[in-house]
Every structure is written in C-alpha cells, then in structure tokens.
Amino acid sequence: MVGPARFATLHTCFDLGVVDALRKEPGLTAAELGPAVGVKPEALEQLLRLPVKEGFLAQDPDTGGYALGTLAEVPDKDLQRVLTFMGMVKTGMLRQLYWLADSVRSGSVVGLKELYGFDGTMFAAAAHVPEVRDAWGPLAQNETASVYPWFFRSFDVPAGARVLDVLGGPGLGSIMTAQLKASPGLRVTTFDQPFFEAECRRNFAAQGVEEQCDFVAGDALRSLPGGYDVLLLKHFVDMYDREDVLTILRNCRQALVPGGTIVVLAPVYPEDITDPADYQADFFPAYILGCVMGRGGLQPVSTYSSWLEECGFEVTGVTAKDPADIPPDAIINRVVITARRRD
Numbered sequence: 001m002v003g004p005a006r007f008a009t010l011h012t013c014f015d016l017g018v019v020d021a022l023r024k025e026p027g028l029t030a031a032e033l034g035p036a037v038g039v040k041p042e043a044l045e046q047l048l049r050l051p052v053k054e055g056f057l058a059q060d061p062d063t064g065g066y067a068l069g070t071l072a073e074v075p076d077k078d079l080q081r082v083l084t085f086m087g088m089v090k091t092g093m094l095r096q097l098y099w100l101a102d103s104v105r106s107g108s109v110v111g112l113k114e115l116y117g118f119d120g121t122m123f124a125a126a127a128h129v130p131e132v133r134d135a136w137g138p139l140a141q142n143e144t145a146s147v148y149p150w151f152f153r154s155f156d157v158p159a160g161a162r163v164l165d166v167l168g169g170p171g172l173g174s175i176m177t178a179q180l181k182a183s184p185g186l187r188v189t190t191f192d193q194p195f196f197e198a199e200c201r202r203n204f205a206a207q208g209v210e211e212q213c214d215f216v217a218g219d220a221l222r223s224l225p226g227g228y229d230v231l232l233l234k235h236f237v238d239m240y241d242r243e244d245v246l247t248i249l250r251n252c253r254q255a256l257v258p259g260g261t262i263v264v265l266a267p268v269y270p271e272d273i274t275d276p277a278d279y280q281a282d283f284f285p286a287y288i289l290g291c292v293m294g295r296g297g298l299q300p301v302s303t304y305s306s307w308l309e310e311c312g313f314e315v316t317g318v319t320a321k322d323p324a325d326i327p328p329d330a331i332i333n334r335v336v337i338t339a340r341r342r343d
C-alpha cells in the first residue's frame with residue numbers, strides 16, 4: 001500500500017533539489033533549506049520525515065539541520081542510473097497505471113490514449129510524443145549500455161555468417177554485431193517496420209558499417225527474409241502473447257538455414273514465482289500491460305524453451321548474468337537462450 005507514497009516522497013526530494021542543496025551545503029535547517037528550494041519550511045519538514053526515517057538523510061537532534069545520510073555513500077553514476085529509472089516510473093508508469101484495468105480489458109495501452117491521445121504501443125509513442133521519448137530514451141540507453149556487452153559475449157557468430165536482427169529498430173544490434181563479431185564476409189541485416197529504414201541506414205553510415213549492414217522492412221508476424229545463419233531476437237518476445245510468439249518463432253525457423261542458430265535475449269520470471277528475491281512479477285505485469293503493450297508478458301525460461309522446441313528448435317544454452325555484475329537496484333533479470341534449428 002505504501003509503495004506509491006514512498007516513491008512520490010523520495011522522488012520529490014530529488015525533484016525539488018533538496019538532495020543537491022544538502023550535498024553543497026550540509027547542515028541547513030528547514031528554515032534555511034525551504035527558501036533555497038522554493039518550498040515552505042513546514043512542508044519541507046513533512047517531506048523529509050521519510051528520508052530521515054530511512055537514513056537517506058540525517059538530522060542533527062540539536063540544531064535540526066539536515067545532511068546527507070546513506071545517500072552520501074552512493075556513487076554518482078549509481079545515483080544517476082536509479083534516478084533515470086525513477087524518472088521513467090514517474091512519467092511513464094504512475095499515471096498510465098490509473099487505467100490498468102481498462103488496458104487489460106481492451107488489450108491496448110489506455111493511459112497513452114488518455115494522456116497523449118496516442119493509439120499504439122509505448123515504443124511507437126516514443127517515436128512521436130516527446131515526453132514519452134524523454135522518459136524512456138535515457139532508460140533504454142542505460143539498459144543497452146549495461147546489457148549489450150554481456151549479450152554479445154554470450155554467443156558465437158561463425159566467420160562470414162549472415163545474421164538477421166529481428167525487430168532490430170534503428171539498427172544498434174546490427175552495428176554492434178558488425179563491430180564485435182567482425183569477420184571477413186560477415187553480413188548483418190536489421191528487420192523492422194518500414195519507418196525505421198531511413199534512420200537505420202543513417203546509423204549504419206555514421207558508424208561506418210554500411211558495407212556490412214542492410215535493412216529489410218516487413219511484418220515478423222507474416223514472414224521473415226530467408227537464408228540466415230544466426231537470428232537475434234532481442235527484447236521483444238515478452239511483448240507478445242503466446243500465439244504471436246509461436247508465429248514469430250516458426251517464421252524464424254523458416255528464415256534460418258538448417259543447423260542455424262537463434263539467440264533470444266529476454267527478461268524472465270524465475271521458475272519459482274514465489275522467490276522473494278526476484279522482482280519481475282512486482283514490475284512487469286503492470287509495466288507491459290498498462291504502460292507498454294496492453295498485451296504479452298514475461299515467461300520463465302522453461303516456457304520459452306518449450307515454445308522453441310515446439311517450433312522446431314533444440315535449446316543449446318541458457319546464460320544468465322554473473323550476479324556480481326548486477327547492481328543492487330536492478331529490477332530486470334534477463335537471460336540469453338540459444339537454440340539450433342532442427343532439420
């Protein structure tokens with residue numbers, strides 16, 4: 001019950017500039033800090049009860065002055081990462097979730113319609129609505145920076161292979177494949193909707209990989225181009241319901257040469273959903289149904305594996321991130337599943 005109230009209070013302390021002000025000048029009382037951040041001292045005292053209770057801030061019992069508590073120990077890059085996530089939660093989740101029941105009923109993101117008049121997914125909204133793009137873009141960049149290096153270490157691409165990045169958006173997956181898996185004759189294709197083509201080709205040229213990379217437009221639910229050795233499916237199998245995932249996986253099988261490899265990067269539920277240390281069920285149902293897609297959702301590895309088997313693949317590996325490389329604030333738990341096309 002107290003989650004949203006705690007979130008709003010703590011985020012507001014950052015929003016108002018209280019944390020920055022105390023970092024610059026520790027020991028300020030509410031009477032001094034209030035005018036510095038443009039807030040009535042009495043209201044500020046109320047807001048600061050929670051961060052003092054939690055130890056994020058410390059209050060001197062004699063002077064009443066405030067200083068950073070445990071927040072002083074958080075490295076700036078960790079704090080910025082957490083604040084980026086909190087910014088997305090504030091802008092991209094809290095208000096949309098008012099319509100969660102309507103979104104679940106209708107299978108569409110009703111919050112995006114109500115707030116922005118936008119009929120579509122959050123990914124499409126990010127291309128058209130600046131507020132959505134500004135909230136989600138930096139988060140996506142942070143996530144990509146932390147995930148892609150690990151992802152690309154998790155599988156091999158044979159020399160001279162043909163690689164298809166399925167639903168590859170503006171081309172980053174193809175660019176990184178060309179750069180990190182370089183070999184003579186390697187060719188990488190981004191497959192996505194036609195409106196990504198111009199941006200994608202611009203990105204290839206800017207990174208100097210336009211010779212190795214190409215773009216093909218289409219609808220993955222209908223068919224994919226064929227003749228590939230490796231297919232990358234990054235961050236989207238959780239965006240579809242079962243039947244659509246199976247359709248895409250069958251299309252993927254057709255797109256691969258016999259013995260070819262499919263590499264799936266996805267967040268997953270733990271096999272034991274009651275695991276108290278895992279937060280996927282706390283976050284993703286509301287996020288995906290109410291804020292991003294209005295449909296779809298995560299599955300455990302065992303379900304993705306059985307779907308792959310059902311669609312003509314043999315699962316060859318499942319890689320999880322080393323726990324030592326996962327920051328304590330991380331919610332999302334991803335795996336890489338590799339599978340071979342059975343002939």
Ligand SMILES: C[S@@+](CC[C@H](N)C(=O)[O-])C[C@H]1O[C@@H](n2cnc3c(N)ncnc32)[C@H](O)[C@@H]1O
Pocket residue numbers: 123166167168169170173191192193218219220221233234235236239
């Ligand atoms: C979640 S993003 C994919 C993320 C991307 N693979 C990555 O690693 O960052 C969804 C992408 O899927 C594309 N998309 C959604 N449905 C599609 C379909 N039926 N056919 C082709 N592309 C589709 C969207 O245009 C968007 O670029």
